[in-house]
Amino acid sequence: MGSESTLCGFPKYPPFEFGKPRFPQDTFLGRYLHYLDVVDPSTLFTSDKKLEESMVLLKRYKSGEKNVATDEQLWKAQKVTQAILHPDTGEKILPPFRMSGYVPFGWITVTGMCLPNPSWPTLLFWQWINQSHNALVNYANRNATQPQPLSKYVFAYGTAVTSACSVAAGLTYLIKKSSSLPPTTRLIIQRFVPLPATSMASSLNVLSMRFAELQTGIAVYEKGGNTVGISKEAAKRAVTDTTLVRAFLPIPILLAPPCIMPFVEK
Secondary structure (H helix, E strand, O other), X not given: OOOOOEEOOEEOOOOOOOOOOOOOOOOHHHHXXXXXXXXXXXXXXXXXXXXXXXXHHHHHHHOOOOOOOOHHHHHHHHHHHHHHEOOOOOOEOOHHHOHHHHHHHHHHHHHHHOOOOOOHHHHHHHHHHHHHHHHHHHHHOOOOOOOOOHHHHXXXXXXXXXXXXXXXXXXXXXXXXXXXXXXXXXXXXXXXXXXXXXXXXXXXXXXXXXXXXXXXXEEEEOOXXXXXXXXXXXXXXXXXXXXXXXXXXXXXXXXXXXXXXXXXXX
């Protein structure tokens, strides 16, 4: 992976740049390492004291204080604050709704959705739980530069839950009624139902919750972190990218178990 001073060929702690990723974003590997930092679950165990120290350290750096800390200390401080604090409001995000908490808290719902041959209540329950968690993650990490009424978030939540339950229930019904398929084949196909249901619902969730940003725009920041204006084009790009990511994000999580389970059960 590299020496003590490098990681996958990149400097482990390059000269610090406030608000910038630690690794270059013009290569896949650099982006991959960046997102490993973003979802690192170790930040869930950061104490309030450590968070406060990190905030003070970065504040001193921004004020222009010289030799305030090493590059390593500054990068670690920024990693902690970005993982815990909302970038627009500065408020703490609850652990289950942080990006670093998505896997530790989300595996429970994934397990529930992949249960074999679920009853109708079980099927709908886990789709509801999953979309409720997704909606809360979206809300906790929303763009807050342009405040939106609570009704918009409630509408987005209702849209996601309705679409997820409808797709899951509809596909399950069709599979169960498909008399031309052997029972074993129907059971295997049914295990893939959570994938299209979750992908569609997650995409609609983002579109519904952030649709207003396309009309009002979002804040654009300069290199120093100061706001330079409001841009609808930036909002369009942000919403589009996020929607596509949410559509494809469940694929490895919900595709692998149905493929593996038939071999495990033999």
